[in-house]
Amino acid sequence: MAQSIFSRIIQGEIPCHRVYQDEHVLAFLDIHPVSYGHTLVVTKEPAPTMHELSSRAAAGLGAALPRICRAVLGATGAEAYNLVQNNGTLAGQEVNHVHVHIIPRYADRPVGLGVRWEPIEVDGQELEELGRRIARLC
16 A cells, blocks of 8 residues: 555554544544534544454544544534545545544534435335345455
8 A cells, every 4th residue: 555644643643632542543633623522533544444453453443433422522612513534436435534523512602514325215125135145255
């Protein structure tokens, strides 16, 4: 994998506004935030997508997220937040390195993120078969 901007930040080549670090992750403020307090949590393992991340690194990411979310809420006074994690260009991933966005939400502050679910129609039998195929691969 080519070195990403996040790898360079982890290595200290590019400065950041660090808020948390442990053996698995580095968390820092996004320099192009969509919300006040927008924080990136980046895995130190340089996997491009979640399904390519080792179980150990994924567990470390999962363990760190609640702690960092609590800190962001406490520091910003936000009432809620979104966790956004994209995998692949079609999903909106711009940096090919696993990372999670913590995006604080406020009643009285603008947020440059829209989230809207628009369910699609899927046949019940098709869902049943898909469920079986996924379960076999787990």
